[in-house]
Amino acid sequence: MRITDVVARQLRISNVENIFDGTQDVLIVEVRTDSGISGLGEIVSSSYVARSVVEAPRSGGGRHGLREIVRGMDPLDTEAVWQAMREGTAWYGRRGVAIHAMAGLDVALWDVKAKALGFPVFHALNPVVKTSQPITAYASVLWGDTIEETRTLAATLCDEGFRAIKYGFGPIGTSLEHDRAMVHAARDAVGQERDLMVDVGRRWTLQQAIERSEVLGRLGVRWIEEPLHPDDLEGYARLCAAVEVPIAGGETEETIEQFESFLQAGLKVVQPDLGRVGLTQGMKIAALAGRYGASCVPHCFGTGINTAASIHWMAAAGGDLVEYPMRTNALCRNLASGMPVLDQAGCVRPRLEPGLGVELNSGILREHLYA
Numbered sequence: 001m002r003i004t005d006v007v008a009r010q011l012r013i014s015n016v017e018n019i020f021d022g023t024q025d026v027l028i029v030e031v032r033t034d035s036g037i038s039g040l041g042e043i044v045s046s047s048y049v050a051r052s053v054v055e056a057p058r059s060g061g062g063r064h065g066l067r068e069i070v071r072g073m074d075p076l077d078t079e080a081v082w083q084a085m086r087e088g089t090a091w092y093g094r095r096g097v098a099i100h101a102m103a104g105l106d107v108a109l110w111d112v113k114a115k116a117l118g119f120p121v122f123h124a125l126n127p128v129v130k131t132s133q134p135i136t137a138y139a140s141v142l143w144g145d146t147i148e149e150t151r152t153l154a155a156t157l158c159d160e161g162f163r164a165i166k167y168g169f170g171p172i173g174t175s176l177e178h179d180r181a182m183v184h185a186a187r188d189a190v191g192q193e194r195d196l197m198v199d200v201g202r203r204w205t206l207q208q209a210i211e212r213s214e215v216l217g218r219l220g221v222r223w224i225e226e227p228l229h230p231d232d233l234e235g236y237a238r239l240c241a242a243v244e245v246p247i248a249g250g251e252t253e254e255t256i257e258q259f260e261s262f263l264q265a266g267l268k269v270v271q272p273d274l275g276r277v278g279l280t281q282g283m284k285i286a287a288l289a290g291r292y293g294a295s296c297v298p299h300c301f302g303t304g305i306n307t308a309a310s311i312h313w314m315a316a317a318g319g320d321l322v323e324y325p326m327r328t329n330a331l332c333r334n335l336a337s338g339m340p341v342l343d344q345a346g347c348v349r350p351r352l353e354p355g356l357g358v359e360l361n362s363g364i365l366r367e368h369l370y371a
Helices: 046-053 066-070 076-089 099-117 122-126 147-160 176-190 205-217 233-242 254-263 273-291 303-317 363-370
Strands: 003-012 025-031 040-042 135-142 165-167 195-199 247-251 321-325
Touching: 003 147, 003 205, 003 303, 025 046, 025 099, 025 273, 040 046, 040 099, 040 303, 046 066, 046 099, 046 233, 066 076, 076 099, 076 254, 076 273, 099 122, 099 273, 122 303, 135 147, 135 303, 147 165, 147 176, 165 176, 165 363, 176 195, 176 205, 195 273, 205 233, 205 303, 233 247, 233 254, 273 303
Parallel strands: 135 165, 135 321, 165 195
Antiparallel strands: 003 025, 025 040
């Protein structure tokens, strides 16, 4: 079996806002083979820049486009394809958007590989795992503009069956009093029997993070996510040493070495995004987190392709929690058909058919395709 083509599809809703919402414009890749088997992946980056990384023609050494690098290679040898992409983009890559683009192709390759083997992706990733345990899906949403909107949103998500909810960005970080009021409203709405997580969106100083983490920790939050800038590893180390509430982060990173730096700083939850690290690296990062006594929980705020892949990943890696984006636009909710369904306990399981188990909705694809 050989790779014959890589097709990049860029999709965009009509009313893109300047907010931290990765479901507004997305880049989906399809790896095609000479056997007729194809696989899907999602690149989480700047869609416009990443698309050029995929589609660029062959050029001088270390500066090729990914489609030209992988064409003709064996899709079942995912490690060899990863190394070829890494070497073929070395002059402009090694970090950032080139790795993000590689990650999306890597997920698509695992979809191909699993289909060729006749296995669901989680079993192809870890042959020891033949069936999946339930994985808690936590609803991931942006804070409401007001405390009342936050409270109403929490109540709605509880009614939909979620047992864990995370709020992020929006007006969090305004002041200690406002942050406490927002989290208190969310906690009041979700009750004490559900998990509540807080994503600060890199808005606090170190001193604010120490003070506010202690206050919010008393409201029973499961973790506080990205309180500091991702480059402030010294700040993270001081914060983790100073507070009891677990600190989470890492969604911006793309290499194993970067995640180890966060783990060395004391983070108790690392959050790789498969659209930025890929499944080949993702399995290694999950194992690394385990060696540090930390949890690996996917960051996932895009389409159902990334969500489905994240569920398979957690099943293969022994994880028990996955992010479930709850934006209401069509790219988030309707682009991928065949998504696992939330059960009565607020859990999901990966699909059991070969591959990821999801397909693109042709109607949504036609409506939102960005030329």
